[in-house]
Amino acid sequence: MDSVYLDHAATTPMREEVRAAMAPFLGERFGNPSSAHRWGREAAAALEDARAAVASALSARPSEIHFVRGGTESDNLAVAGRVAWSRGEGATGDVVVSEVEHKAVLEAASQATARGAGRLVELGVSSDGALDLDALDRALENGPAVVSLMWVNNETGMVLPVPEAARRAEAAGVPLHTDAVQAVGKIPVRVDEHPVALLTATGHKISGPKGTGILFVRAGTGVRPLVHGGGQERGLRPGTEDVAGAVGFAEALRLAVEEREIEAVRLEGLRGRLEVGLRDRISDLRVNAGDAPRAPHVTSVGIGGVDAQALLAALDLEGIAASGGSACSSGSTAASHVISALYGGEDAFATVRFSLGRTTTAPDVERAVEVTPRVVDRLRAVRARR
Amino acid sequence: MSRVLVAMSGGVDSSVAAALLAEEGHEVVGVTMKTFCYSEVPGHGKTCCGLDGIADAKRVADALGISHYVFDVEEEFTRDVIDDFVSEYALGRTPNPCVRCNANTKFRDLLERGRMLGCDAIASGHYVRMRHAEHGSALLRGLDGDKDQAYFLWGLPREMLPLLRFPVGALTKAEVRERARALSLATAEKPESQEICFVPTGDYRDLMRKELGPAHPALQPGRLVDREGHVVGEHVGYAGFTVGQRRGLGGGFSEPMYVLEIRPERREVVVGTLDQLFSDTVEVSELNWLAEPPKGGAAVRVQLRYRAPDVPARVAESDDGLRLELDEPHRAVTPGQSAVVFDGERVLGGGRIANASSRRTTRIPPSAFARRP
Numbered sequence: 001m002d003s004v005y006l007d008h009a010a011t012t013p014m015r016e017e018v019r020a021a022m023a024p025f026l027g028e029r030f031g032n033p034s035s036a037h038r039w040g041r042e043a044a045a046a047l048e049d050a051r052a053a054v055a056s057a058l059s060a061r062p063s064e065i066h067f068v069r070g071g072t073e074s075d076n077l078a079v080a081g082r083v084a085w086s087r088g089e090g091a092t093g094d095v096v097v098s099e100v101e102h103k104a105v106l107e108a109a110s111q112a113t114a115r116g117a118g119r120l121v122e123l124g125v126s127s128d129g130a131l132d133l134d135a136l137d138r139a140l141e142n143g144p145a146v147v148s149l150m151w152v153n154n155e156t157g158m159v160l161p162v163p164e165a166a167r168r169a170e171a172a173g174v175p176l177h178t179d180a181v182q183a184v185g186k187i188p189v190r191v192d193e194h195p196v197a198l199l200t201a202t203g204h205k206i207s208g209p210k211g212t213g214i215l216f217v218r219a220g221t222g223v224r225p226l227v228h229g230g231g232q233e234r235g236l237r238p239g240t241e242d243v244a245g246a247v248g249f250a251e252a253l254r255l256a257v258e259e260r261e262i263e264a265v266r267l268e269g270l271r272g273r274l275e276v277g278l279r280d281r282i283s284d285l286r287v288n289a290g291d292a293p294r295a296p297h298v299t300s301v302g303i304g305g306v307d308a309q310a311l312l313a314a315l316d317l318e319g320i321a322a323s324g325g326s327a328c329s330s331g332s333t334a335a336s337h338v339i340s341a342l343y344g345g346e347d348a349f350a351t352v353r354f355s356l357g358r359t360t361t362a363p364d365v366e367r368a369v370e371v372t373p374r375v376v377d378r379l380r381a382v383r384a385r386r
Numbered sequence: 387m388s389r390v391l392v393a394m395s396g397g398v399d400s401s402v403a404a405a406l407l408a409e410e411g412h413e414v415v416g417v418t419m420k421t422f423c424y425s426e427v428p429g430h431g432k433t434c435c436g437l438d439g440i441a442d443a444k445r446v447a448d449a450l451g452i453s454h455y456v457f458d459v460e461e462e463f464t465r466d467v468i469d470d471f472v473s474e475y476a477l478g479r480t481p482n483p484c485v486r487c488n489a490n491t492k493f494r495d496l497l498e499r500g501r502m503l504g505c506d507a508i509a510s511g512h513y514v515r516m517r518h519a520e521h522g523s524a525l526l527r528g529l530d531g532d533k534d535q536a537y538f539l540w541g542l543p544r545e546m547l548p549l550l551r552f553p554v555g556a557l558t559k560a561e562v563r564e565r566a567r568a569l570s571l572a573t574a575e576k577p578e579s580q581e582i583c584f585v586p587t588g589d590y591r592d593l594m595r596k597e598l599g600p601a602h603p604a605l606q607p608g609r610l611v612d613r614e615g616h617v618v619g620e621h622v623g624y625a626g627f628t629v630g631q632r633r634g635l636g637g638g639f640s641e642p643m644y645v646l647e648i649r650p651e652r653r654e655v656v657v658g659t660l661d662q663l664f665s666d667t668v669e670v671s672e673l674n675w676l677a678e679p680p681k682g683g684a685a686v687r688v689q690l691r692y693r694a695p696d697v698p699a700r701v702a703e704s705d706d707g708l709r710l711e712l713d714e715p716h717r718a719v720t721p722g723q724s725a726v727v728f729d730g731e732r733v734l735g736g737g738r739i740a741n742a743s744s745r746r747t748t749r750i751p752p753s754a755f756a757r758r759p
Contacts, residue, residue, distance in 0.1 A: 309455070309456075309457050309458060309499075310457075310502040310503065311502075313415075313453075313502075314502060314503050314504070316453060316455070378502065382498060385501075
């Protein structure tokens with residue numbers, strides 16, 4: 001049976017170029033960048049080359065790029081590290097987020113505000129992608145430690161108005177962090193054009209290695225480390241560096257940014273065919289956040305009258321890998337906070353997220369368009385027997 | 387070859403059930419049901435339906451090269467099993483949550499989800515057997531008398547029987563472990579799960595306190611009385627007692643004392659001697675039949691507790707509820723437990739025990755309750 005992987009927002013297959021770039025550092029060039037000998041120098045040079053490449057891809061300065069061990073860690077460092085730093089500066093410990101943030105931000109913010117006795121302010125987002133900017137302005141008046149606003153929502157592909165929010169935050173003297181995990185390589189992400197102070201990216205969503213990522217920290221933005229040790233990564237992320245991971249991340253990012261424009265057009269075309277095909281063949285179907293500006297690789301559809309867990313299982317049995325929103329620890333699916341925020345908690349639609357990527361082809365999409373309606377019909381027929 | 391849905395708990399029995407079906411050439415689809423919120427029980431991994439169970443089931447499925455899915459039935463499980471468990475104890479009965487789960491949650495959900503996934507059959511790792519014939523399907527006891535689980539399955543929807551497969555029911559536990567070892571399954575040496583899966587502390591009264599609040603009458607002290615109503619002592623809360631229990635009665639009686647009955651409306655626990663613990667008439671409600679119901683006067687065999695042997699009985703009434711007259715008095719027949727009716731090794735059906743009584747009355751002298759000086 002042909003298998004079709006349409007879950008690129010969960011993770012992506014690593015590119016051959018990335019694997020090749022990493023290989024020497026998993027082999028003979030094993031040195032510790034902090035060592036003073038030849039092995040160390042080699043590793044340090046590779047690490048700094050990687051940093052420069054990342055900086056260039058994001059239009060940042062190399063000194064602003066900090067390698068960390070993944071997107072969740074980067075989000076936590078930005079939010080909790082920023083709150084910790086603010087405590088010493090007499091600012092409030094408030095954190096402002098949108099209600100559709102990734103759990104890495106929401107949980108970090110909720111922990112950090114609970115510890116620092118600050119408030120967690122959640123900004124509403126509507127299904128057309130509008131952020132409650134008045135609420136943002138009101139929240140900014142209280143001098144929060146940080147505003148954290150994702151650039152592209154992982155469950156729906158919705159693009160949030162990060163540039164506008166960043167301008168308002170900057171005017172209020174509050175740093176804005178953006179979780180750009182689903183944005184880099186999909187929409188233009190340049191830190192020289194928008195006053196974002198902190199930015200998170202991860203390797204495995206852009207055909208790079210898992211467990212890799214960066215936190216961009218604009219010069220002058222104070223953040224405290226969450227782990228302590230030998231002072232690597234300018235003291236923000238101590239611990240012997242993952243040189244291979246940094247090299248792999250940099251190569252993946254370089255390629256993703258380089259190919260972004262052409263790839264975005266291709267993905268948008270494929271996604272359009274998928275959405276039209278599903279709409280034509282499935283009644284009672286809604287494209288979640290369909291009226292919002294969206295990144296080109298995600299479509300989240302709500303389907304009435306079916307059981308979401310059974311639908312995903314049935315699709316998998318037909319060789320189609322999709323997801324219910326975001327991956328959950330047990331592999332189970334629960335009601336998503338994002339869909340609840342956009343459509344209310346009593347929303348009766350089952351959510352399926354199809355996400356496309358580099359390896360997705362037109363036949364993949366055709367197959368999903370052929371199989372999904374058939375599976376939905378079967379599920380609806382079983383439910384009708386009740 | 388057909389597509390078979392297998393309920394995989396992450397234990398060795400269901401692992402081997404899946405393996406046997408795969409060996410037979412079926413397309414096996416493994417499913418683990420997530421039944422309650424594990425995050426509230428830090429570090430808990432003992433029972434087979436916890437997150438560890440899910441992870442183990444996934445490992446086994448991967449080793450067998452079969453699909454595996456997790457279905458979240460927490461809401462249904464809480465409503466149909468946990469809430470019922472708590473309210474039964476509050477009513478002074480001793481519930482059997484596994485029976486309830488199989489009947490109301492697990493197999494019904496498997497049936498519906500199985501149809502949604504295009505499956506032709508539903509299987510689990512229970513130690514029971516099916517006999518499928520043209521004129522109908524019969525549920526039989528498992529071959530391993532020590533492990534037989536027929537007692538837990540009388541509540542299944544009858545129309546489901548033709549779809550059921552229980553591959554380990556024809557094996558002994560030792561054979562099941564042997565198969566698991568031979569296949570190097572990750573669950574081969576996994577210990578048996580003993581406790582009720584949603585009572586990880588092992589003390590269901592913790593759950594009662596959480597669900598009902600510590601002020602609930604079932605958790606308040608009350609009187610121990612004898613059959614005639616004389617107060618013979620105190621207890622710490624009737625929810626902690628089941629018929630036949632000796633523990634928690636305070637001791638010091640001149641004869642060993644047992645719980646005979648729980649009277650929730652008066653918060654009383656009735657105690658008496660071993661003699662009084664026997665009853666021979668059982669009223670059964672909430673009946674479910676997996677075969678033609680036996681007619682009034684029919685001789686059947688009935689099992690009244692898990693692991694108890696079945697005993698001969700006569701069907702006395704068969705219209706609304708069911709009254710069973712046991713040939714011999716039976717010890718500790720307990721309201722809330724199941725009465726499962728057998729014809730030989732075949733499960734005919736069953737119900738919840740509503741009441742137990744004796745056709746003869748045993749009178750014992752008041753001196754039995756006298757506390758030893």
